[in-house]
Amino acid sequence: MSALTSIAGTSKNPFIRFLTSPFIWLIAPAVIFLLVMIAFPLGYVLYMSTQDFLVGLQATAVGLRNYLQMLADPVFWIGLRVTFTLYIISLAAQLVIGLWIALLLNRNFTGARSLRTILLSPLAMPPVAVGMMWLILLDPEFGPINYLLKVLGLPNLLFLASPHQVVPTLAAIDTWQYTPLIVLILLGGLRSLPDQPYEAAVIDGASNVQQFWYITLPLLRPAIITAAVLRSIDLLRFFDTIYITTQGGPGTASTTLNIYAYKSGFVFFHMGYASALMIALFVIVLVMVFALSLFRRSVQ
Amino acid sequence: MSDAGVRRGKPASLWTRIALLVQYLVVSLIILLPLLWLLTSSFKPSAEVTRYPPSLVFQPILDNYVRLFHTLPYALYTLNSIIVAGGSTVLGLFLAVPAAFAVSWYRSNWPATVSLMARMAPGGLYLLPWYIIFNRLGLQGTYLALALTHTVITMPITLYIMSSFFDGIPRELIESGFVDGLTMIGIVRRIAIPLAAPGMVVSVILTFILSWNYFLFALVLSNINTSPLTVAAFRFVGEGVTDWGMLMAATMVLALPPLLLAFVVQRWLVQGLTLGAIKG
Numbered sequence: 001m002s003a004l005t006s007i008a009g010t011s012k013n014p015f016i017r018f019l020t021s022p023f024i025w026l027i028a029p030a031v032i033f034l035l036v037m038i039a040f041p042l043g044y045v046l047y048m049s050t051q052d053f054l055v056g057l058q059a060t061a062v063g064l065r066n067y068l069q070m071l072a073d074p075v076f077w078i079g080l081r082v083t084f085t086l087y088i089i090s091l092a093a094q095l096v097i098g099l100w101i102a103l104l105l106n107r108n109f110t111g112a113r114s115l116r117t118i119l120l121s122p123l124a125m126p127p128v129a130v131g132m133m134w135l136i137l138l139d140p141e142f143g144p145i146n147y148l149l150k151v152l153g154l155p156n157l158l159f160l161a162s163p164h165q166v167v168p169t170l171a172a173i174d175t176w177q178y179t180p181l182i183v184l185i186l187l188g189g190l191r192s193l194p195d196q197p198y199e200a201a202v203i204d205g206a207s208n209v210q211q212f213w214y215i216t217l218p219l220l221r222p223a224i225i226t227a228a229v230l231r232s233i234d235l236l237r238f239f240d241t242i243y244i245t246t247q248g249g250p251g252t253a254s255t256t257l258n259i260y261a262y263k264s265g266f267v268f269f270h271m272g273y274a275s276a277l278m279i280a281l282f283v284i285v286l287v288m289v290f291a292l293s294l295f296r297r298s299v300q
Numbered sequence: 301m302s303d304a305g306v307r308r309g310k311p312a313s314l315w316t317r318i319a320l321l322v323q324y325l326v327v328s329l330i331i332l333l334p335l336l337w338l339l340t341s342s343f344k345p346s347a348e349v350t351r352y353p354p355s356l357v358f359q360p361i362l363d364n365y366v367r368l369f370h371t372l373p374y375a376l377y378t379l380n381s382i383i384v385a386g387g388s389t390v391l392g393l394f395l396a397v398p399a400a401f402a403v404s405w406y407r408s409n410w411p412a413t414v415s416l417m418a419r420m421a422p423g424g425l426y427l428l429p430w431y432i433i434f435n436r437l438g439l440q441g442t443y444l445a446l447a448l449t450h451t452v453i454t455m456p457i458t459l460y461i462m463s464s465f466f467d468g469i470p471r472e473l474i475e476s477g478f479v480d481g482l483t484m485i486g487i488v489r490r491i492a493i494p495l496a497a498p499g500m501v502v503s504v505i506l507t508f509i510l511s512w513n514y515f516l517f518a519l520v521l522s523n524i525n526t527s528p529l530t531v532a533a534f535r536f537v538g539e540g541v542t543d544w545g546m547l548m549a550a551t552m553v554l555a556l557p558p559l560l561l562a563f564v565v566q567r568w569l570v571q572g573l574t575l576g577a578i579k580g
Binding site: 025026038100101112129132136137180 | 537558
């Protein structure tokens, strides 16, 4: 037990004991780093959002005017709509396709293992590289995808160059890159399912479809929601692929809130207004994650 | 979906096996064909890239890569990527390893919460104040600023991975260190770290990949001399290049290192991307 005294510190004074406990010294570098790089900037960005602040000029306090300006700004509402359209299309596609591939991989057959490895490639790539690759693949004039469509006798599409097709196209690119993440999460869930319900179902003569619908899907719900939470965090902040391919265009057709906030701050240098937009986006992410967590609790 | 319920054991009929094979091929091709096109295009003369039907058999040339590194400072950009990703990986390791040991030994839970919070914020939320602060300090465009900001990505991941590796060390081994009169730092250095060495390798590779791939911070905080490959690629695309062979070579240079490294750490990649929400 002498070991435990050296862990807890020896002084009677709780503050001295606190300061001399090895726990504090071990976590101190990490905590200081987080305070300097995360906590202080977060406080500062809150302050910035109450300032009229153009880079290079003196800032003036404006209270909540940036937030009021945001609510009256049509581009903010466009950004909100684009963000949620992109989010819902992508998440729905990724969950459905991800579930399909996970069920496929859960079957024992030759090749399942190599498919698992193949699935890692899009995940490992920088989103910037994925954006560049698809920018060329989807080029309306010379891209191979439109060549493929022509060979199949289908009409050619404008993809990223069209204000109507750009959001579904970006959703498709994100689906190509990140569905594997959902597959691997759900596969983990499938592997840990108990056998007994299936044995009982077989005895009762339940069909495969019934087994999927009444056993697999309900039991897999926690894993599905976990995957949805993780994808929600990233999809609501969708940035890299858009910025490399369209920078929010054509016009404002792919200007998500994150793109708009970035441009406000670092293209137009309205730092105060950009801070307010970023904070609004952060609040939206927090609310969505909170809502999904509540949903998870209610289904468990 | 009809095969959903049948899970283990049962021998599948011929038709089921064919259906499985077809689905398997469809999924594989959708993932692999774009990558194959990227790879082959980077080794074709630019005029050949847009020739249809695309030639599958061709004489591969290194011309695109040679021009990329000769007409543009791509050697510098590659070096910048290595410096930033390497620097933030090492810094993250120094900050996170002692903390991970403490977290694991005292069974503390806060790092998971903090990491998740930090991960939920849009990067721009930090970037706006950082931009002002680094400008005031005269650090704008320096490697130091880039490595520090990327450490915000690497540190939580190292913390998570190392604490789960430290969890695997039997408590008696650590306690025997106390009995032998080692200090806490001594125990971390002489007992915990050697035993968790595989965890260090996984952390280093994984955080290097994620830092290498990260785009937003360097987009604002780097200058023409310190920009990593991600930002260089963005400028390259922005110039409206028509030289697709060279553009695909630039994409390959950016994408290949993380792709190769990812296969070394396979199941940990998913854990890193989900910050431990999932055990692989």
